[in-house]
Amino acid sequence: MSNNKISEKIEIKCPECSKKFKYEISKPDSNNGASGILSILSIFLAFALIGTLAYYNNVKKVSVKKISTIADVVQSKKNIFMHITGKVSGQPIYDMKTKVFTFILDDGTGNIEVRCPDKIIRELIKMGNIPIVGFSVGIRGDIVNEEKNLYMKLEKIDNLFIRERPVITLNSVGDVMRKNMNFGIKIAVRIDSILSGNHITEYLVRELKSNKLLKVIVPGYLNLDKDFDKIKAGDKLEVVGLLTEYKNEICILPFNPMSFKPVPKKIKQIEVVEEKIIIVQKTKDFGTKGIMFLTTEKDTGNKINAILWKINGKKPDYVPGPGDVLKCKGIMKMYKTNSEFIISSMNVIQVNYKSVIQTSISEIGNYIGRFVRISGIVKNKKDQKNKFELFISDDTGNQEISTVIELADFLRIRNNGLLRKGTKIDFVAKVLTKKSVELYNPESTVVKK
Numbered sequence: 390m391s392n393n394k395i396s397e398k399i400e401i402k403c404p405e406c407s408k409k410f411k412y413e414i415s416k417p418d419s420n421n422g423a424s425g426i427l428s429i430l431s432i433f434l435a436f437a438l439i440g441t442l443a444y445y446n447n448v449k450k451v452s453v454k455k456i457s458t459i460a461d462v463v464q465s466k467k468n469i470f471m472h473i474t475g476k477v478s479g480q481p482i483y484d485m486k487t488k489v490f491t492f493i494l495d496d497g498t499g500n501i502e503v504r505c506p507d508k509i510i511r512e513l514i515k516m517g518n519i520p521i522v523g524f525s526v527g528i529r530g531d532i533v534n535e536e537k538n539l540y541m542k543l544e545k546i547d548n549l550f551i552r553e554r555p556v557i558t559l560n561s562v563g564d565v566m567r568k569n570m571n572f573g574i575k576i577a578v579r580i581d582s583i584l585s586g587n588h589i590t591e592y593l594v595r596e597l598k599s600n601k602l603l604k605v606i607v608p609g610y611l612n613l614d615k616d617f618d619k620i621k622a623g624d625k626l627e628v629v630g631l632l633t634e635y636k637n638e639i640c641i642l643p644f645n646p647m648s649f650k651p652v653p654k655k656i657k658q659i660e661v662v663e664e665k666i667i668i669v670q671k672t673k674d675f676g677t678k679g680i681m682f683l684t685t686e687k688d689t690g691n692k693i694n695a696i697l698w699k700i701n702g703k704k705p706d707y708v709p710g711p712g713d714v715l716k717c718k719g720i721m722k723m724y725k726t727n728s729e730f731i732i733s734s735m736n737v738i739q740v741n742y743k744s745v746i747q748t749s750i751s752e753i754g755n756y757i758g759r760f761v762r763i764s765g766i767v768k769n770k771k772d773q774k775n776k777f778e779l780f781i782s783d784d785t786g787n788q789e790i791s792t793v794i795e796l797a798d799f800l801r802i803r804n805n806g807l808l809r810k811g812t813k814i815d816f817v818a819k820v821l822t823k824k825s826v827e828l829y830n831p832e833s834t835v836v837k838k
Contacts, residue, residue, distance in 0.1 A: 399735065460498035466534050469481070473541070474527045474552065477520045482588060483510065483610030490610055491813040492520050494528060494541070503528055505543040511608060512546045519610075521631055523571050526551035541633045554644075555631055562596055562603060562632070574641065575629045578605070578651045589635075597625065597652070599723055604640040605630070611646050625652040628723070640684040651704050662718055665730065666738070667695055680708060695719070695730045705758075712741025737819075740829055747818050750790055754823040761820060767812045781814065792818060792826050813837035 446658065456465055464629060475496030483490045488507035493500050503520075505513070513519055520526050527550035531542045543549060555573040562569075564574060578594035581602070585591075592605040605628055620626070627650045630643040633830070643649065667684040674680055675812040686693055695717065697705065709715055717735040721728055740760050747762045748755075765781035768789060784787045816834040818826035 394746060409429075419573065425801075428654050428689060437806065458495070458498040459496050459501050462501065463499055466539065467532070469532050469536055470530070471532060472527065472529045474525070475500075476523045477526060478524055480522060480606065481520055481610065483608070485609070492657075494526070499555060501532075503530070503543055504539040504540050509546055514611065514646060517647055518546075518549065518551055518716060519645050520549070520551070521554075521642065521644060522633060523555055523631060524551055525552055560600065562601060567831060569632050571641075573629065574630060574632045574762050575627065575645070576641075577625065577627050579627065580620060580624045582622055583620070592620070594626075594628075599728075604635065606635050606640045607644050611643065620649070624703070626650065627652050653736050662717070662720060662733070663730075664718050665693070666714065666716050667730075669709045669711055669715065671709055679707075682709065682715075693730050694727060695732055695811060697732045697735070708759075709735075709737060710741065713737060714739035740817065749788075750781070751788045753790065753820045753826065757822065758821045760817060762815065763790075763826065764813070764815045767808055767814060768812055769810060770808065777808075779808065790824055790826055806834065 395678075426532065446831035456462060456467065456469060456471065459475070460470070462469070472496060473496055475494045477492050478495040478500055479493045479650065481490065481492035485818075487803070490505040490507070492503055494503050507648070510519075528541060528543060528547040530544060533540055533542055547687045555571060562574065564716045577597045579597060581595055583590065583592055588609040590607040590609075592607065593827055594605050594721055595602050628641055628643060629648045630641040633640060635642075666687040667682070668687055669682045669684050671683040672680060673683070677699065678695050682695040682697065684693050684695050685691065695715075697708075698706070714737070715735045716738050717732045719730050720732075721730055721733040723729075743758050746756075747764075750763060750765055753761060753763065763781075765783055767779055768782045768786070768788075769780040773777045773793075774791055778791060778793050780791050793810050817829045819829055820826050
């Protein structure tokens with residue numbers, strides 16, 4: 390029997406990656422049946438090898454997406470335990486029938502309802518650890534997909550973390566309500582009236598300092614720990630809560646049941662020094678009380694009554710007039726029903742030079758610290774480093790003053806004419822001494838030919 394074999398190379402293509410494999414087989418002669426069977430088995434083994442490679446190639450392509458945000462949870466709709474950090478969105482609600490406390494958590498990618506059983510919310514209320522609109526919180530719990538409703542379960546008090554609360558500001562709500570929106574506020578009020586509803590109790594209150602009316606909104610869940618029925622009209626209380634909106638009205642949302650306290654016998658008024666840039670519209674002299682400026686705040690355009698006290702019954706060296714811009718430090722106080730800004734210090738940063746008083750060089754000693762308009766003749770000019778010193782005299786040449794001008798300002802003056810010896814000049818300046826002045830606005834300087 391002959392054992393002659395014929396070798397033959399065949400090419401096999403992978404169905405997944407299209408890679409070609411060359412495989413050598415022995416083609417048996419017609420008399421060798423056993424060899425033929427072995428050859429067929431070899432072909433089957435080759436295809437099995439290719440299939441295995443294709444399978445592992447597919448396995449590498451499959452990736453499991455990590456669920457880490459609310460958007461991931463909504464998309465996957467899986468029941469999973471996870472930790473989510475976000476902000477409380479919308480007013481929390483306590484359902485009296487189901488005894489379940491719910492609020493909406495928003496992590497920036499989406500929002501999900503968080504449900505808290507009665508026993509847990511009661512403990513959180515006692516701790517004063519209640520989620521409030523705008524609070525940044527962390528929640529650990531099970532995500533449940535129940536009858537197409539996706540929600541998160543809060544079943545342990547330790548699984549709620551208040552990460553950030555609005556900053557408490559001890560301000561009156563007289564004129565700063567919009568400024569403090571979505572922040573905490575602590576005020577003393579008198580209860581005017583009470584309107585009770587199913588889930589919300591509205592207290593119409595009047596702030597003791599400003600006499601301004603506003604509402605305090607008490608959600609029903611706060612009543613689980615404290616009986617608010619004892620509060621009645623006429624009571625004076627100190628309230629701490631979030632300045633927010635309810636039914637398009639500005640109101641206060643208490644942080645917790647401990648947010649209501651009896652008003653101390655003496656309310657210490659907290660004076661906060663503020664800095665404002667104001668534009669004088671009108672000036673009124675109120676005798677010993679001081680000088681009132683009817684002004685507008687440059688940044689906001691709000692109208693402000695600014696008070697500048699007289700020193701020993703005398704006016705200050707310079708009384709700002711209409712059009713002047715002042716950079717002031719002071720304190721906002723209430724006078725009757727109006728707010729007033731009491732100026733403690735001021736700096737005139739812009740003068741309405743068109744209305745400044747005109748005086749002669751010989752009379753400037755009467756206006757030290759004030760702005761005046763002066764006319765004179767340049768008697769001499771000395772060059773300094775990046776500066777020029779001008780000596781200016783009156784028409785007689787007997788009285789003389791000096792002023793130092795920065796190079797940049799000097800160039801702006803030159804646009805109106807050259808400053809040289811003998812040049813006549815008309816300018817606005819602040820009087821420093823009887824012999825020296827400070828040029829106010831180069832553009833207000835007029836060079837006469």
